[in-house]
Amino acid sequence: MSGDTITHEAAATAAQPTGKHETPFTQSRAARELGLRRSEFDLAVHLGHIRTLPDEGGGGRRVARTEIERLRAQKGFPEALRERVTAVGTAGATKVMEVTAARFTRLARLGLVVPVHFYLNRYRAVVWLYLTDELKDFASDAKNTDLLNRSLPGNLREQLEAGVDLRPRNWRGRHLGFLLRRAEDPWERAAAVASLLDPFQVSDIVGDPYERAHLNRFRQLPPAHGAPASPAARLAERITTAQDADEIEWLRADLARAVDEARNHCPAPRPAPRPARPEHPAGAERPRGLLGRFFGRST
Template sequence: MTVDQGARTVTPGRAAQELELRRDEFRLAVQLGLVRTVPAGEGERRRVEQRELDRLRAAPDFPDGLRERVRAVGTGEAAALLGITADRFTRLARTGHVSPVRFSLNRYRAVVWLYLAHEVAEFGLSCPALLAGRLPLEVRERLAAHEDLRARNWRARRLALLLRGAEDPWARAAVIASLLDPVQVAEVVDDPYERTHLDRLRPPPPPGMPMAPVAREIAERLTRADDPDDILWHRVSLAMALDEARAERQAPHPGDVRVPEVRVRAETVQVVRVPAVPVPVVPVRTPPVPEASVPGPSVSLGAPGAVPEAWSAVIDRPPGRPARARFLERFRRGKGVGAGRPRQRRRPVAWP
């Protein structure tokens, strides 16, 4: 559906007030397609355009006609509309003659099915033979086999409404996958990235889902197919929907996002010369070298590897003469190591 960016929209609560509907009636009207909504943005609730409200309010039977089309009744009220007992109506609903539109759980965690009042009235007008006398043999046999099609018919109705509002093929496949158990989905969709994509597009749960864990588990079981024939039907539908979605585009995989290559013609390239910016020279200050604790003149370290002049004076070495040559000269004169000196006892070295 194309959204007019300049159209004025209102919130669902404001729309329900203008249409004189209760919150649950307004949600049901949206679910049935009686009130069209438009997307408001990613992660935001859908809104209603003002011109859609004007269209509904301009109907000659407003507001009673709209309220009657979304009126949901329980088993007792539906039986009263048909003039039959509640037990007989339950039997007709279990065999699929009337399809529920919504369900809820009471305080005993029992499922309470709700039906559209106008559909119940139409059933009474179209099948008057089922309202009186003994039920047909086929219906009695199905009841003896404990057949109950209420949940299946409710899922079929909800599936049709969701598919009508899904425009993307992957979204339609996600709607069908939401009716199957995750194990069934994994058997049909063997690609884990496709399963992740379907789970991301999964439609929200139906309104009115209970918050208690036990009650929510019961409600979630109703939203998934449990009959073998129903499961097979949805598996085949999911496989066909996947073929349609894959034909249009593949599901996103890691690494699929690529930067588009930009090609520039050679004759359109211009060389821009940037003037050189002089870099200021910051002088580096070297900390002063402390003087050596040696008597005599101050020590100048000089270049690396050079022997300071003060050290030459301390060891009595004439400048410019190798230490090895002086040692050999003194050895020849009889002034070798220890010559002419009294022999002293060596003292132990005291390590710092």
Template sequence: MSGNIVTYRTGVAAERPGTTRDASVAPNRASRELGLRRSELDLAVHLGRVRTVSDRAGGGWRVPRDEIDRIRAANGFPEGLRSGVRTVGTTEGAALMHMTKARFTRLARLGLLVPVKFYVNRYRAVVWLYLAEELRRFAADERNAALLTGRTAEVLRAQLGEGLDLRPRNWRGRHLGFLLRRAADDPWDRAAAVASLLDAAEVSEVVTDPYERSRLRRFRPVPAAHGSSDSPAAQLAEEIATAADQDEIDWLRSDLAGAVEAARRQCPAPRPALHAVPVQSGSEPVPGETAGPLRPETVAGARRGTELQGPRPAERSRRRSGLFGRLWRRDS
């Protein structure tokens, strides 16, 4: 990715041994005790400001009691925690930085201001949200003084005139950083985080093993809801969350291949096992075959496994023609 793409690939402390449900609380309870809205707590977790542990019994995550105590005992609580996760839109962000909305939007499209969240409003327009704390730091940095006032440089105006808008790509880079931070301890979680930003066809080309693709689907992060799954808002959100530029796609494909290779070495994807039935007394096994006849359901399972592995090259060219070929490619 280009140098102005923010990815924030940092790690988190691993879950400490002995953590139990009694020593942690559910997210809704944690948000109340920390004086945050649930969406603010989610963002604080993404930013690494609130440590979590896996909820092995119920899935998801929980907040340890000692983490809540640590945050509540910090100087400036709760105002400091709230200000660190406060988000603003274009209008409020421009006012915070003492500039016009048009200039703010130009800086964001150029990738100089990186959104942390987005939503689709009732008019099907994307509303980008930014960390107020980051905007204040940007405005206070003397190196950015020329960007805050005066005429935009000619080269930058030319890029904007060509339709440059790095907000979706910057959001994806930052969101991937969030996902990788949460998945630091599990290699398949990490691989699934990378795969979640790629189109399904791209994932299939990189990960040719169907059992590994199934593993990635199982660990795929649940995206934030933007209306019903088939609504225009959900489709627009899915488009934003999917890599679009070829260099970005190539970068993610390379990362995915490396992540799957690491996951394969550490914890191979499970595969169905074939079980044979012992031969009857007095019969002789045929050389080169199993010690006994396979059960019918096992034979069917073996056939399904062969289909999942894909047809032979000669068969592949025949199967890709016509309606069934198109369906086979779509499901691969």
């Protein structure tokens, strides 16, 4: 996904017949059926515009053919669907909102517009992306006229001077909402919360190793950015992991509550206990070892 608005031709595909063709589509095939690039499709799923199903064969999530038909039947398809997932970077946002890049960056750092995605460019700089529809709504709201055209209020300027930047935290909040929408099990909901905490925090809250292992089965990590332990990977980890003390405490409390609910719903699996070795009563003959078989004595 680039920082500018993406436009392209929709793929023209015929509706699939029923009967033996009811097998759900893979996500790549579903994207082609809807005329979306894969990045656009992923964002549509992230935002809840496209419903997916778990693959019973364990091959990732799929899209039912009825869901494809539902989307195709919507007014304005496919342009309307594509517009809902169009995201732009700072350069595109300044055009949409008709403000300078400096003004837009200040609004974003203050959390007044919320990023929907990010990536690292080849210079390891963070590129934040924003939904065009949300930018249009912000710019068209009369309550925001002064924020777009006048000097910012003193309290906002003080926050900027203090170095406030709510973009990473706001992205994390949005990402958590996405994970919670997809969660179909109490352990998955707990894992969604755990995904924003570092492993030490999770270990502190979930002390039982079997519960922690079960939780990690459902934990979904964001896509990798660069090789493990590389500067790019460390930067991405700082963005995707809670950093502020109050945010960490809030997530810790949520994780403890979610794990407790999951534990009550269905305890984490544990290995079966090893059977106890039989004891021999006093005076009973002990089983003879290999040497005892030949020399008539126990070994």
